[in-house]
Amino acid sequence: MSWSFNVVGKSADFPEFFDKESARLTGDSKTEFDEARPHLQALIGMNVNTNCQPLLSVNASGHASKKDGIVTYSNCSVEIKSLPGQLIGG
Numbered sequence: 001m002s003w004s005f006n007v008v009g010k011s012a013d014f015p016e017f018f019d020k021e022s023a024r025l026t027g028d029s030k031t032e033f034d035e036a037r038p039h040l041q042a043l044i045g046m047n048v049n050t051n052c053q054p055l056l057s058v059n060a061s062g063h064a065s066k067k068d069g070i071v072t073y074s075n076c077s078v079e080i081k082s083l084p085g086q087l088i089g090g
Contacts (some may be wrong), residue, residue, distance in 0.1 A: 001028035004061035006085065013057055014044050031036075032062050036076050047080045055083040 002024055003025055007017060024031050040060060047056060055082070064074035 001032055001066070002061065002063040003029045003033040005023040006059045008055060008057045011044055011047075011054065013060070014041065014056075028064070028066070032064050032074070034061050036060075039076075040078065043078060043080060047082060055067075055085070057083055 001022075009017060018041065022030060022034055022037065037090060040058075044056060046056065058078070060076070060078045062074070062076040064071050068071060
């Protein structure tokens with residue numbers, strides 16, 4: 001059970017991306033992503049300069065293991081980078 005993504009976008013575009021990512025996933029992977037999603041959104045919100053809409057590079061992944069239907073191990077890794085500059089053509 002796992003999920004991952006590596007994307008670049010404007011901070012305002014991430015809620016829509018998360019909707020699509022959640023719809024793409026199935027089963028336990030979807031459950032894990034949906035549980036991590038509010039935390040991912042909060043981290044992205046903390047990395048936004050309120051004076052502009054920066055581009056963010058977000059690389060995130062999660063994994064969990066179950067035994068007899070009980071999660072015995074889980075992890076989530078997130079890297080967020082603000083990218084200076086201006087987006088053109090988008």
